[in-house]
Amino acid sequence: MRADSPRTAVVIGCGTTGTSVALALTAAGVDVALIDEDPRATAEAVAIGAGAAWTARRPPADLVVVATPPSEVVDTLYSAQSRGLGNVYTDTAGTKEIVSAEAELRGCDLKGYVPGHPLAGPDAPGPDAADAGRFAGRPWVLCPYETTPDWALGTVAALVELCGADRLDLAPHVHDRIVAELSHGPHLVAAALSTRFADSSSAFLGLAGQGLRDAVRTAGGDPWLWSDVLAHNAGPVADVLERISDQLAGAAAILREGDDSAPLELALTLEEGRRGEAALRQAGDLRTTRDARTGRRV
Amino acid sequence: MRADSPRTAVVIGCGTTGTSVALALTAAGVDVALIDEDPRATAEAVAIGAGAAWTARRPPADLVVVATPPSEVVDTLYSAQSRGLGNVYTDTAGTKEIVSAEAELRGCDLKGYVPGHPLAGPDAPGPDAADAGRFAGRPWVLCPYETTPDWALGTVAALVELCGADRLDLAPHVHDRIVAELSHGPHLVAAALSTRFADSSSAFLGLAGQGLRDAVRTAGGDPWLWSDVLAHNAGPVADVLERISDQLAGAAAILREGDDSAPLELALTLEEGRRGEAALRQAGDLRTTRDARTGRRV
The missing domain is CATH 1.10.3660.10 (6-phosphogluconate dehydrogenase C-terminal like domain)
Incomplete structure (x- = not known):
């Protein structure tokens, strides 16, 4: 395991993508906490072994993965950073230009945030289709800002590696x-x-x-x-x-x-x-x- | 085997469809003769056991299957009927309204011709993709004329049955x-x-x-x-x-x-x-x- 690999993580959004990320991280030995605005989604992800339900008693995690639909990413990120949920943040939304720009405009802490998108195949929604191997051998795009520090990029790169995916850095509009x-x-x-x-x-x-x-x-x-x-x-x-x-x-x-x-x-x-x-x-x-x-x- | 099943057949056109029909008929015990304007295509179909190359010494076959592209069906049918290649004729072209109407206008013998189309899946062209089971369990549309006699329809229906397909009678425009x-x-x-x-x-x-x-x-x-x-x-x-x-x-x-x-x-x-x-x-x-x-x- 690389030195910058996260030991603790929070996954926000227990859809197919979030639950699959949580399963892969749990399988890699990371201590994963789960959050979803729908408590049933959290419970289902917990039930299949994706991690534990998040509680306010947890210390800030090494990594927070925002796995909500694109339109909710920036609000969720801003709120999570305000509450101090973790040290490094990424997201999994399928669009990157608006998300990256809005995060900047909204005043999110860009030093700790690396926009990302795992390019896994389309599947049925919900945690039933979640799979720890969902990202293995697939591309995972990262769109770091020019100002992104190495320590943040390293932690998110470690996430990609733990999921077995291939990191590919691209500009958001590309x-x-x-x-x-x-x-x-x-x-x-x-x-x-x-x-x-x-x-x-x-x-x-x-x-x-x-x-x-x-x-x-x-x-x-x-x-x-x-x-x-x-x-x-x-x-x-x-x-x-x-x-x-x-x-x-x-x-x-x-x-x-x-x-x-x-x-x-x-x-x-x-x-x-x-x-x-x-x-x-x-x-x-x-x-x-x-x-x-x-x-x-x- | 039904009484009106063909015992001899000629298949004209050794593409995927024609060769697959020939393989299915041969497997069902029908004596099959093959014709293609490209002698290599005929030779390849013969080589994989689809039948024998047609010769002028053959008596008229019980059934002639015209398996050419749509634009060549009517000319091929007219010529085959003129040469007396068989008693009952059908085709396998993927369009039926123009083919049916042109056969009538061209003066083909409609008593002995039942337009047809086996709805097998799309595949690579050529005899390599040919398969005796290609039509099994798939629909096979027949578009009989109002004047088509029972004996002709029965022989073509027997062809559909020998190929394991499901007969479905439709008007050409439908x-x-x-x-x-x-x-x-x-x-x-x-x-x-x-x-x-x-x-x-x-x-x-x-x-x-x-x-x-x-x-x-x-x-x-x-x-x-x-x-x-x-x-x-x-x-x-x-x-x-x-x-x-x-x-x-x-x-x-x-x-x-x-x-x-x-x-x-x-x-x-x-x-x-x-x-x-x-x-x-x-x-x-x-x-x-x-x-x-x-x-x-x-």
Whole structure:
């Protein structure tokens, strides 16, 4: 264990992410205290061994992880710092530019706060889906401020290591553009694709193949959590949606036109899509191969 | 075996679908002859046990299966009927309204032709992906003409049964709307989503999760085959694409507007998407459960 590894931690927010972080830290021997505004969520996380319920008698923890939805991160951070819950703070919100800027504007103690985002796959909400191995072999983005001291960054880097994840430092706006392309935009596309099926008969839906079910699976995520994430990454997500909307409108126009050149024009788009799918699959295979070599779970 | 089961068959087109049909028929004891304009494709299908290469010395077969891309079906059917290759004909093209109407206009013998479409999942093209069990437990749509005689329909229904598929009779335009919603539209959405990644770095793409790779997997299909299919189902596919394009543009506008109501407005769309995803998944589970009970492979 590295010297700056936390020995005590507080996790605020017992959703899938927070509970998974708590499970991973507990498994690594860290003494974890749990807080959630919903006492049932805390109790469920305690029941599956994620840690103990936090009490006011605890001394400040080495590390506090704020695992709330993006719109609640800064208020929660400010309040936790005011109450002196810990020495170093991080969060796990899926957007970073607004969160980082708001923390600064709100007057949070930036010396002790490193914004972060573990890029684990989309899953059902709630602690049932929590898993100590959720972050193993996955990227975990940190967005330190220019002024972040080494001791704070070291503690949060140790958290990433204890969770088995790969640390990747990015500027907040770069992070936000990346997740807009790889996660937030595609999430809304999956939702748009599946709204059509909300009131369809099972006889009709039973004709669908596995490809379609796989294509819309991420749309099963918590609508409230996701709408919060999307609204916090509005510009980059809108860019992605407008591009895809234009592409689909363009393909529809080619089909409506009905020229003899339609198959050729469509094939050019499909060929680019095929190349993109192959590139994405190969990048995933690379990661899987590397993780198999290092014995990490993907 | 039912009395109208074919004892001899010709399969024209040794792609994934044709070769899979040939493998299933051969496995059921049918004497299968294979034709492909590319002699290598025929040789590969013969090599994996799908049947023998067709020769002009063969008497007319009980059944001829035309497994070419949609735009070649009618010419192939007309030519096969003119040469007297068999007694009953069907095809496997993914669009049915244009194919059915063109066969009539072209003067094909409609008494002996039953348009069909096995709804197997999307896969890589070519005989490598061929599999005798490809259609087991999956729907297989037939679009008989009002004038189709029982003897022709019976032989094609026997083909569906020999392949282990579930026969479903639909009007051609109903079939085309269904596949536009469940397959053709979603295919172009996956392609639009993945074009962005065609020239991206593997470092960037390695940050993607399994959800995105699954969402775009169908975009890996053969661009030429798919552009042919899409152009043959232009109206219904354009309807689907325009609807999704409008939804994405609407979501982008909500994000650009940046009102406080944005999360609520987005959550309503996401909730409808979540319901659609759940309905689609449950319909798939129903099918899987039923197939497990009847011992069919899905």
